[in-house]
Amino acid sequence: MKPNEYDVAIIGSGIGGLCSAALLSHRGYKVILVETLERLGGRFSSTEYEGFKITTGALGIPTKGIVEDIYRQVGADFDVTDVSKSSLWIDGNWYEIPLKGQTSFLLSIVDAIGEEKTKLIGRFAQRVAVEKIKSAFRQGAEHGKPIDDRLSFRDWLKQYTDNERVLQVFATLTSAISTVNDFEYPAAHWFAYISKRGQGGLTNYGCATHGNIVLAKSLAEVVAAKRGDVWTNCLAKRIVVKNGSVAGIVVERNDKDTELSCKVVISDVGPKRTIELADSENFDTDYLAEARSLKATSIVVSMVASDKPLFDNKCAMLIAGARRIVAGFPVSNVCPELAPSGQHLLHLWGTPASCSRKMDVEEEIRQNVEDIKEVFPEFEKHGRILKMETHDIDDEFPAMRSWMGYDLKQETPVNGLYNVGDGVKPFGWEGLAACAQGAKLVVDNITKRVKPA
Ligand SMILES: Cc1cc2nc3c(=O)[nH]c(=O)nc-3n(C[C@H](O)[C@H](O)[C@H](O)COP(=O)(O)OP(=O)(O)OC[C@H]3O[C@@H](n4cnc5c(N)ncnc54)[C@H](O)[C@@H]3O)c2cc1C
Structure with missing residues (x-):
């Protein structure tokens, strides 16, 4: 292959871009990853600030799930200090919450509150209330009927309890997981999240021991070690599309525009920006309407x-x-x-x-x-x-590029063009785990369709 020819070009070095690049390199594809900033990682990075190493976004790194799996698969160093428990603050008190399975974890919070309240209002009534909520959760998370998509999580829970403290606890959990309020968020999507076992995150997580930048670099090193290139300070200006298929990207590096040819482009810059880069003329009206309706x-x-x-x-x-x-x-x-x-x-x-x-x-x-x-x-x-x-919702780096459950698909109407990142999260997945899982799905798809040169 000539110097400016690649199997796959990846735009953006967020966790979605990095996981895609490392997985493809590991599978023998010649990859280029371009990042407009000097720093790798997007919202999965860290910087120095007054002597502190602060994150650019994510802090809780899901362990024992897809993120760690990808690091292990590609042989990258996963330098994360595991955290084994959680504490809940309510009414001025802290309660320790043991980390078990995702559903049990949530239910143990109800238990913790139940035990405390028992002292005040009598054991029997409280036990009944806790059991009722537990059974509703089991149904929702494991084998219940589908829940009406328009029912918010708060309204769903209010069918089972009017205990303000229980509602507060689950409002907190909903926001902590989805970065949306419980009264805005559909219960159906919430249960899709807690029933996904593979992602870690709620019960298994840790913190990057030396900052996220170390984790971001460790995936980029896999690319560099396998005949790929990682260019920082390099802005992707255009995705070249010919006859409905991807043909390359145009990048600006050292004040010079260069065209790189490739069969596949993976964009980690969000679906809306991807459309701008590839020119909206190349997308059908339904897709454009769906992309416009994405809310961060x-x-x-x-x-x-x-x-x-x-x-x-x-x-x-x-x-x-x-x-x-x-x-x-x-x-x-x-x-x-x-x-x-x-x-x-x-x-x-x-x-x-x-x-x-x-x-x-x-x-x-x-x-x-x-x-x-x-x-x-x-x-x-x-x-x-x-x-x-x-x-904020219209910032370059919002909390998430889409509410969980409302994401676009990773495939686009342009042949060979895919999105990764948190605007195209697989249903029921959230945060870093969602971006990693999305990257894995895209890479599996590419592996089936395109052979490395
Ligand atoms: C404050 C905050 C806290 C969070 N906490 C957690 C948490 O604890 N746990 C968790 O799992 N998730 C958390 N998240 C969510 C998580 O950080 C994001 O979902 C994830 O990092 C998004 O990654 P991404 O792949 O979408 O790429 P992004 O992080 O959006 O990166 C995209 C990259 O593309 C680059 N780029 C853009 N345009 C171009 C171009 N034209 N050419 C080249 N490069 C370009 C950008 O500079 C950027 O580096 C948090 C998010 C925020 C904001």
């Missing part, structure tokens, strides 16, 4: 530095009944290398009042800060806001 999700991230840990455990935090914050992670308790010596780092995630419209940034930040003061009483004495970030 939003999130507010608070990075809190402190001179003593504001939370003592080494586990993920679920925060129920607060104004906005739904989850957190005591980064430096788990991975001390990510904070300068003598300092501590806590990440907190808040779901905006609504994920259906642009957020009121000032108000969202104010509400998140109020939550921090309430949940971590020592914040005002020992902590400070290191950085707050908002990822």
